[in-house]
Amino acid sequence: MHKSNSGKLVIVSVFFVAAILIIAYQFLVNNDSPINIDSPAHFGTPINQDDITVQGASLGRQLFNDVLLSRHQQISCASCHQQTASYADLGKRFSIGDRGLPTTRNAPVLINLIWKSHYFADGRADQLEETIYNAIRDTLELNSNIDLILERVRQHPIYSKKLKTIFQVKEIEKEHVIDVLTQYLRTLNSWDSxxxxxxxxxxxxxxxxxxxxxxxxxxxxxxxxxxxxxxxxxxxxxxxxxxxxxxxxxxxxxxxxxxxxxxxxxxxxxxxxxxxxxxxxxxxxxxxxxxxxxxxxxxxxxxxxxxxxxxx
Ligand code: HEC
Ligand code: HEC
Incomplete structure (x- = not known):
């Protein structure tokens, strides 16, 4: 009697602990916390104050480094924008794109972009999203298109699951892919020199x-x-x-x-x-x-x- 009672207690406790672990795991996986731009006072308020979350930016970082974005799946954003070069292309006057051909401009640094109001050497873009669409479309860069990328992402077991969780949707759309990439770009801030x-x-x-x-x-x-x-x-x-x-x-x-x-x-x-x-x-x-x-x-x-x- 005594024995079987403690046996039950053990079983109940095991279930109890398992349930807590599952709930904690679900919480950690699904809970996405905001990233606050913790810049020093002399930086002032960013021009672009759109939301950034831990999971959004970290997925954006994975995509930034993934060759899936280029038509022939040979190059990524990071092929031309490397961290050690302040996200420029280390030592290269021009960068080599998806077709093996050089760009017509030097890849710039990607830095403190949320404090910029115009992008590209000639300032022709005023939204970060445009710079991503540009890199995707440009035949001398990723030489791809957003529909092709969307199809690949939808078929990718990890990316599709993560995007659905982040945006709480049943179907992933192109805006979601662009959004996480933009979130990542918003985190490339340098203020500790x-x-x-x-x-x-x-x-x-x-x-x-x-x-x-x-x-x-x-x-x-x-x-x-x-x-x-x-x-x-x-x-x-x-x-x-x-x-x-x-x-x-x-x-x-x-x-x-x-x-x-x-x-x-x-x-x-x-x-x-x-x-x-x-x-x-x-x-x-x-x-x-x-x-x-x-x-x-x-x-x-x-x-x-x-x-x-x-x-x-
Ligand atoms: C009249 C405005 C102006 C002044 C003054 C000026 N710059 Fe520039 N600087 C520019 C522009 C515009 C570019 C980009 C030119 C290009 O891409 O061909 C540039 C580019 C640069 C670059 C290259 C940046 C890169 O990432 O490729 C450096 C370094 C630089 N300037 C340093 C200086 C220094 C140091 C001074 C002072 C001695 C100076 N500049 C004065 C406008 C200016
Ligand atoms: C083949 C090389 C190459 C690839 C791949 C590439 N870029 Fe670039 N990137 C460039 C060049 C070159 C420019 C300058 C274009 C111009 O000034 O017209 C640029 C400019 C930019 C700018 C503008 C920065 C500023 O301050 O004005 C951003 C942001 C950017 N790229 C992000 C990305 C992202 C995100 C990806 C991937 C989706 C990507 N790039 C892929 C070469 C590349």
């Missing part, structure tokens, strides 16, 4: 860094505007092309430079830039000492954590 730590009061610049900063402020800051060092408004023209000022954060990691990758290094770039633009007030190239000083300052914009693939 020496420069940011200096602004937060955690460290003091060396005399050389300070000198570089002052020179930068007088020569460069009108177009590469702090704290992002990109511009949302300035459009300069060069050879009849309208060009935006790109971000200079993590610039050391993303050579070669400019929309056409025409400079391999910062020193050669500064021999011609910015006075190459007809409308710049500068009429003389920077001397060697000035270039060195500015490059020292630019180094303070590197964020090792952002560039380290083990940190995500």
């Amino acid at each position: 020496r420069y940011d730590r200096m602004l937060r009061g955690d460290l003091v610049f060396t005399a050389e860094e300070k000198q570089g900063q002052m020179l930068f402020e007088s020569e460069c800051a009108s177009c590469h505007i702090a704290p992002f060092f990109h511009s949302n408004t300035t459009m300069v023209s060069l050879l009849n092309q309208k060009l935006q000022s790109p971000s200079l954060r993590n610039i050391h990691a993303s050579a070669p430079y400019m929309h056409d990758g025409r400079f391999d290094g910062l020193d050669s770039l500064l021999l011609q830039h910015p006075e190459e633009f007809p409308q710049t007030f500068r009429k003389r190239a920077l001397n060697q000492q000035e270039r060195k000083s500015i490059i020292t300052f630019l180094k303070t914009l590197s964020d090792e954590q952002f560039l380290n693939p083990n940190s995500y």
Whole structure:
């Protein structure tokens, strides 16, 4: 009697524990928490404040790295946008797309995109979603189309299950695929460089860094505007092309430079830039000492954590 009672107790307890584990597992799998953009005060409010969730962004990250997106399933977004290069294409003037042909522009860094109002070298897109549709369609990039990708995702056991859970739907639509990719792009934010730590009061610049900063402020800051060092408004023209000022954060990691990758290094770039633009007030190239000083300052914009693939 005593024995069978404790036997029952064991069985009931096992069921009880199992039930709790199942409920906890379901909770963990289905519960999706929001990611808050925890940027420092000097960054201000992002222009794009759409929701990001842990599961949405992490699925977006998987898709970003998956060759399923390209027509011949040989390349992914990450083939041209690598983390160690601040999501530019390491050392490549042009990138190789799905057809084995080079792009006509240098792959840019993907950084602090939610603080940008215009995308691409010429600023022709004003929504992040457009940049993804563009990469999918462009025959020199993924050379694919969203319907083909949707079909593949629907047939993919893991992706289809995750997307249905995230969006609480029975059927996945193209907007869901684009949405998670966009969520991932919104997480590629860099705000922990020496420069940011200096602004937060955690460290003091060396005399050389300070000198570089002052020179930068007088020569460069009108177009590469702090704290992002990109511009949302300035459009300069060069050879009849309208060009935006790109971000200079993590610039050391993303050579070669400019929309056409025409400079391999910062020193050669500064021999011609910015006075190459007809409308710049500068009429003389920077001397060697000035270039060195500015490059020292630019180094303070590197964020090792952002560039380290083990940190995500
Ligand atoms: C074959 C190389 C290649 C692939 C693959 C590729 N990109 Fe790009 N990406 C580029 C190039 C080149 C540009 C610059 C285009 C321009 O300025 O007209 C660019 C620009 C961008 C921009 C604009 C950034 C800015 O600040 O203006 C974003 C965002 C972007 N790509 C995201 C993606 C995503 C997401 C994918 C995958 C869905 C992807 N790219 C796939 C080469 C590539
Ligand atoms: C009149 C506006 C303007 C000024 C002033 C200016 N820049 Fe630029 N900068 C640009 C534009 C526009 C581009 C993109 C040009 C292109 O893609 O061909 C650019 C590109 C760059 C790049 C390459 C970025 C990349 O990712 O490829 C660097 C580095 C750079 N500038 C540094 C500087 C420095 C340092 C100064 C000051 C000495 C400076 N710029 C002054 C507008 C400006």
